[in-house]
Amino acid sequence: MPNKTFNNFKNSNHLDKGEKMTISIAYGKTENVINYLDGFDIRLNQDERDNYNKLKFPTNQRDYLAAHLLTRYCINHLTGVAFHEINLTQHCATCGGKHGKPEVSYPANTFVSWSHTSGNVASISAHKPVGIDIEKMGVALDAVFGELFLSPLEREEISFSDRDELSSTLYKMWVKKECLIKLGLYQIDQMKDICLTSTNPFYSHNRKRYSFIDIDSDSMMGAAVYEIEDGIIEKASLTHL
Numbered sequence: 001m002p003n004k005t006f007n008n009f010k011n012s013n014h015l016d017k018g019e020k021m022t023i024s025i026a027y028g029k030t031e032n033v034i035n036y037l038d039g040f041d042i043r044l045n046q047d048e049r050d051n052y053n054k055l056k057f058p059t060n061q062r063d064y065l066a067a068h069l070l071t072r073y074c075i076n077h078l079t080g081v082a083f084h085e086i087n088l089t090q091h092c093a094t095c096g097g098k099h100g101k102p103e104v105s106y107p108a109n110t111f112v113s114w115s116h117t118s119g120n121v122a123s124i125s126a127h128k129p130v131g132i133d134i135e136k137m138g139v140a141l142d143a144v145f146g147e148l149f150l151s152p153l154e155r156e157e158i159s160f161s162d163r164d165e166l167s168s169t170l171y172k173m174w175v176k177k178e179c180l181i182k183l184g185l186y187q188i189d190q191m192k193d194i195c196l197t198s199t200n201p202f203y204s205h206n207r208k209r210y211s212f213i214d215i216d217s218d219s220m221m222g223a224a225v226y227e228i229e230d231g232i233i234e235k236a237s238l239t240h241l
Helices: 030-040 046-054 058-079 152-158 163-183 188-193
Strands: 023-029 087-091 101-106 111-117 120-126 130-136 202-205 208-217 220-228 236-240
Touching: 023 030, 023 058, 023 130, 023 208, 023 220, 030 058, 030 120, 046 058, 046 087, 058 087, 058 111, 058 120, 101 111, 111 163, 111 220, 120 130, 120 220, 130 163, 152 163, 163 188, 163 202, 163 208, 163 220, 208 236
Parallel strands: 023 236, 111 130
Antiparallel strands: 023 120, 087 101, 111 120, 130 220, 202 208, 208 220
């Protein structure tokens, strides 16, 4: 399992003695994740099994399963808590159903986010709210699609992009905006209110700053986001299964 290291992170394989990881991210193809974690005897709770059984298509079931297994892997990697002790819940703020934004009921003070798309899955765990999103780059995106979710300043900026770069740039901006939505800063219909420009590597909102982590793998584009805290150096691992 190769780990990638980012300049603004300290990789978990190079932590000094006594230092603790603060963010755990893992991603990979659905079948690779399921096959790798099969021997860990990770089990879904009853609510998760009910949601799994409601899915009509086997591919959706496999992606769902992989996301929930991988999230437990990230929590275990972050906290050391045994797989069988980890419990996840979901609650829809709109209808009250047992779906929606994932939460960790045990261990305490642990936060997660996950994403899955067409045979790929990713998850993140930390001791503060985080967001993650991935998209399969199966269709080339153009400026017409960009008008659906870009701010005016972003549309002006991408107008200078080469044609070959345009689709990749739009995917990157889409997943970053999805991350901010999953973090709870915005609703899905507020995408145009989010302005991400190449001149600012961070995102500011309500006097707080956020940093993104790019996740690239074959035909998949992804990103994760976390709040930057003064005096805190994040120590994170990025695992590709």
